Amino acid sequence: MNLMHPFEDADGDTLHEECGVFGVTGSRDAAAVVALGLHALQHRGQEAVGITSFDGQEFYSRRGLGHVAQNFSSGAALAELPGTMAAGHVRYSTTGGSGLRNVQPLFADLATGGFAIAHNGNISNAMTLRRDLVKKGAIFQSTSDTEVIIHLIATSRYPTLLDRFVDALRLVEGAYSLICVTPRGMIACRDPLGIRPLVMGKIGDAVVFASETVALDVVGADFEREVDPGEVIEVAMDGSARSHRPFAAVPPRPCIFEHVYFSRPDSVMAGKSVYDVRKRIGVELAKEAPVEADLVVPVPDSGVPAAIGYAQQSGVPFELGIIRSHYVGRTFIQPSDGARHADVKRKHNANRAIVAGKRIVLIDDSIVRGTTSMKIVQMMRDAGAAEVHMRVASPPTGHSCFYGVDTPERSKLLAAQMDVAAMADFIHADSLAFVSIDGLYRAVGEAERNAACPQHCDACFTGDYPTRLTDLEDVPASQLPLPVGRVA
Template sequence: MTIPDAFYDENGDKLHEECGVFGVLGLDDASALTALGLHALQHRGQEAVGITSFDGIEFYTRRGNGHVAANFSSSEALSELPGNMAVGHVRYSTTGGAGLRNVQPLYADLASGGFAIAHNGNISNAMTLRRDLVTKGAIFQSTSDTEVIIHLVATSRYPTLLDRFTDALRLVEGAYSLICTTPEGMIACRDPLGIRPLVMGKLGDAIIFASETVALDVVSAEFVREIEPGELVQVSMDGQITSHRPFRNARSRMCIFEHVYFSRPDSIIGGRSVYQVRKAIGEQLAIEASIDADLVIPVPDSGTPAALGYAQQSGIPFELGIIRSHYVGRTFIQPSDGKRHADVKRKHNANRALVAGKRIVLIDDSIVRGTTSLKIVQMMREAGASEVHFRVASPPTEHSCFYGVDTPERSKLLAARMDVEEMARFIQADSLAFVSIDGLYRAVGEAQRNAARPQYCDACFSGDYPTRLTDLGDREAAVRGLATVDE
């Protein structure tokens, strides 16, 4: 099957989180601990990394493209970041695009002093706010939506920095988990729906904030609690902690894809083990979409916990029928179908001796464009599998995300263009099934999805966006304009 070039891009066929954040206050060589914490969050962003530190007098920033290890493994690099307070960020670009000027933390000298900010999420009215700020004379140094927050803080007329920061957040829409540093200390907060995660920990007298609990584990810190939706936690330089609730009617609608794919399996999200939830999703899949088969095989690595759950529930043996190379970087645009196919084989190779002549069930976390799924199915058939059945540990991804997840425009999402039977034919599987949205909710501990008041943000499956999407019309117009230029 020849697949249109429009369905290929350098980001592959997976959903990508935008970033991970980590901050520490009250520990000598805070930047070294921050680098270690960012290592644990590398899966949330592999394009660029940055750290900003404060020694009580000056702020210091170091940023670079690539992984944490490539930028912060040497003592020389960390010696450029002195102080007992630091904030760090790993990035996969969505809003703003690539480029060193968009690498966070972003820093500015405000009237009240230095201000550094690291942001996980996406501001869904950033374009509108930016236009208004530029009209009033603001000069932007990046194309990141995060810089809008800095300008809103700088132009607020409230007397204290905390009040100006709160005033700025009341103007923004969308998703954000933020860690900010100022000469007075550190501020951490989540948006009123808590769409993106953020946790607090302690290491001795030091206070730590991170996107996931695994980062606390790696630095040997104690988990204290999650930052609540709409909560703003202020930590002074002497370690005093104050909690503020500036938003009314804050309630949780955390991104359910944190459980499906984004978070590391050894993290705890919403009080639940991510690994156990993924196994439970696989169990639900086996209940809802059983099939006679000889082997259950995960698409590595993200499909593995769900495949274990499916195998245990169904009684079909679990085997590693696909071996993944961990030494292959991001898939880039290839000039021909043959080279694209070879690129997939560099990442994944069939365990031919195991799958030949077998009826297999492939388990993956999602189908986005469908191109990777097609090539995996073809690889299994070439290895001699007699039947290939595809099972997906999430509902069909029919809608784009506007809250910090890099998704294609809706017209390129396979589930937005085809029903399940058509998708099965497209990926050339003998059968295809997705876990139901109620089954997904059961796996995360809910009886079912409350349609009137959903417990999670599941807009990529349901189209039920929990906030206004002020910039959506502008984005769609921009896409239409680019399409016209391309034509």
């Protein structure tokens, strides 16, 4: 299932997923299980994929650009990855840029033996740590922030690998869910705030870790539990698991945008169906921003559950006013604006017979730069819609993310430059409304947002960042993606 924003184009007008990680230990076909699990997580990263396995003696790695099926669909490819333990990663570049050298899992030979690491998230003090390590003689093989963790482990003076691992993470700021393959077993952990997701399951005696529960479903694993924020789980080669909690307990701040867009709708997060939450966002949106209309039309695929909720609450009929072709690949850079527009039209087309002459409520998950929304609104008008009202299933995205989501710099976010009325004019909609931040919190099961101690990381909406942003502290104010010192 591909949940990339359907109108993605060269303008970068979408919030790209972070990454997806999957690991299994104690399985005879470990690499094949990982490949299947990564296929279920393909929506989280479509730029590159990698798998590293361990057979008790040697480590084996295979990495490639493109999708899982392009790199791991053959038996020959999986035969290169023997062993009962393996970890994998699907990637959309956030820190480090594209290129094969940044494809994970990253591998290094440490004093304690081989070590492979797959990382979902972003280290917000990676550049500061990297400069210090380079001054001490470290030689980096990639530009990925994940490699900083490997060097911190290598230079730690603690005697055991687990102690070195924890020592390294104590120096790290930001967001991470990590799956590591070592000669003694697998290590999985989640940052103390739990910003990025990670779950644990079992297939018989084999232990599985994944970014989302849907990957457990696909490989036939039983869900055990979420990895707790700040928890480090060691799984030995015999399958025995030990839980460690080396960090001080703090109120968790899981990413709320997982519920809005990033996770697959058939996943479960914090005991809540993502699909149900998205429908409830639509319900809240209908309560907060009703409008006289004839049809509720989702922007497929990510707008569908919220549109269903909006239609059910408002009583306005739900219709598929935009039809998506599933046989067109992603829209890459084209030689002209006309070619880009033609590519969009090949991927999606207005259902003219449904929308002509109707007052339309368009439901989408977010507005980033606004150019995509403008094209969608124009598509409806070209198909004969009498009115086009846009409703967005998230609050205005006015701040950049520094925790593993590839958002544009703040100066390019439409909501950072305009109020809602001006945004409506920009996209040429008859009206525009976003769900409120409290409405979003109600949809995920909270009474309201606790401003003193938010229950989620919602910095992309509020500017309330839950960690220090060390790498930005020495950046000149003119180059910052948000005002200096703005953390609330």
